[in-house]
Amino acid sequence: MENILLGGFSSSIATIFTNPLEVIKTRLQLQGELKAKGHHIEPYKNFLQGLTQIAKHDGMSALQKGLSASLCFQFILNACRLGVYTTAYESGWTRSSNGDVSIIKSAFFGGIGGTLGQGIASPFFMIRNQLQSAAVKEIAVGYQHKHQTMSSAFQKIYNAHGISGLYRGVLVVIPRGCLGSGSQIAAFGYSKDVLQRKTNLNPTAISFISSCIAGTVMTIIMHPPDVISTRLYNQGTNSSGQGLNYTGVIDCFIKTVKNEGFKGLYKGFFPHYLRLGTHSVLVLVFFDELKALKSKLNV
Numbered sequence: 213m214e215n216i217l218l219g220g221f222s223s224s225i226a227t228i229f230t231n232p233l234e235v236i237k238t239r240l241q242l243q244g245e246l247k248a249k250g251h252h253i254e255p256y257k258n259f260l261q262g263l264t265q266i267a268k269h270d271g272m273s274a275l276q277k278g279l280s281a282s283l284c285f286q287f288i289l290n291a292c293r294l295g296v297y298t299t300a301y302e303s304g305w306t307r308s309s310n311g312d313v314s315i316i317k318s319a320f321f322g323g324i325g326g327t328l329g330q331g332i333a334s335p336f337f338m339i340r341n342q343l344q345s346a347a348v349k350e351i352a353v354g355y356q357h358k359h360q361t362m363s364s365a366f367q368k369i370y371n372a373h374g375i376s377g378l379y380r381g382v383l384v385v386i387p388r389g390c391l392g393s394g395s396q397i398a399a400f401g402y403s404k405d406v407l408q409r410k411t412n413l414n415p416t417a418i419s420f421i422s423s424c425i426a427g428t429v430m431t432i433i434m435h436p437p438d439v440i441s442t443r444l445y446n447q448g449t450n451s452s453g454q455g456l457n458y459t460g461v462i463d464c465f466i467k468t469v470k471n472e473g474f475k476g477l478y479k480g481f482f483p484h485y486l487r488l489g490t491h492s493v494l495v496l497v498f499f500d501e502l503k504a505l506k507s508k509l510n511v
Contacts, residue, residue: 218502219294220287226494227286232275233487234282236262238344240480241442242354246457246471255351259483269351278343280362285336292329293393294499297322297401306401313405319398326393330385335378337385338445339365345446355448355456373453380453381444384461388441392434400426400496419500420493427492431485436477438484440464 236259244252256262266274300306300321301313308314330337342357342365359365369377403422407413413421443464448456458464468476 214506215298216291216295218499218506219298220291222294222498222502223286223290223491223495224283225498226491227282228279229494230487230491231279231282232263233259233483233490234340235266235275235277235344237480237483237487238341238442238446239266239347239351239353240483241439242345242446243479244472244476245354245443246467248471249473255353259480259486262483265351266347269348274347277346278340278362281336281340281343281365284362285333285340288333288336289326289329289389289393290495292332293322293325293389293397294495296325296328297397301401313401315398315402318401319394322397322401323390323394325397326389326391327386329393330389331382334382334385335366335369336362337441338378338381339369341442341445354443354446357446357448373449377449377453380449380455381441384437384441384444384464388434388437391437392430395433396426396430396492399429400492415500415504416497419497423493423496424489426496427489428485430492431481431488434488435481435484439468439477439479443468 236256239262240256240259243254243256255265263275270277297306297318301318306313306317306321308317339359339362343359343362345352345354346356346358347353357365359368366378373380400422403425404418407418407421411418440461444455444458444461447458450456458467465477472479
């Protein structure tokens with residue numbers, strides 16, 4: 213329970229700092245959806261100009277759109293994945309027969325935690341995307357759901373499509389969570405173990421460097437699934453709850469590549485890299501520091 217709570221709280225703190233990057237990443241991923249380059253308007257040229265556009269047209273507060281849903285999603289996701297992984301790590305389940313940290317075992321337990329957390333928190337992930345994509349007409353991209361708050365979004369979706377509507381697209385975010393968490397946790401655990409054995413760096417420096425490595429690995433592996441999940445979750449639905457643009461993961465992949473090329477799967481990569489890299493560093497550093505503080509206070 214301790215690892216679960218510490219994982220959730222460390223992620224929540226980090227989310228406050230990184231949510232603006234999530235907002236612009238989401239909009240870049242939706243910009244020019246299913247349209248060839250040059251056949252759509254581009255209100256967002258890059259992430260810095262995009263942040264300026266959002267602040268100019270929607271106000272500074274829009275940079276924190278979807279924050280409540282982000283906090284809930286990140287708390288659940290990281291409570292599960294860090295809770296599962298840390299328990300496995302402290303129990304010695306992530307080590308090979310020679311005592312070194314095993315990348316495969318670390319990825320396995322990280323993946324289990326990520327799968328569990330992503331599956332449970334799927335409704336918050338969907339609502340976060342829909343809230344973050346909402347904008348005034350001049351800079352709007354993707355389907356506009358016009359939710360006012362997280363609670364009103366939950367009520368609207370549940371009233372229209374029930375529980376199944378809240379978990380629409382869960383089959384794409386589960387592998388996203390498994391790949392992302394497995395790669396991040398494995399890279400972090402392995403890097404941290406090597407640095408502890410091979411260097412004389414202090415614990416905070418080791419956590420920081422390991423987090424940077426983990427964030428880089430995670431972004432490269434999980435960005436295409438992230439683009440697909442963003443589009444599946446943000447698309448409008450008919451009265452039966454079926455998507456207006458895509459029937460599923462494969463359909464979204466094929467249509468994106470056909471209309472936008474493989475580059476379409478990497479839209480918003482740079483802000484995603486900054487967001488995940490920064491978030492990864494903050495979450496894992498906060499997690500280690502909170503654990504150290506708890507031990508120091510003996511609570």
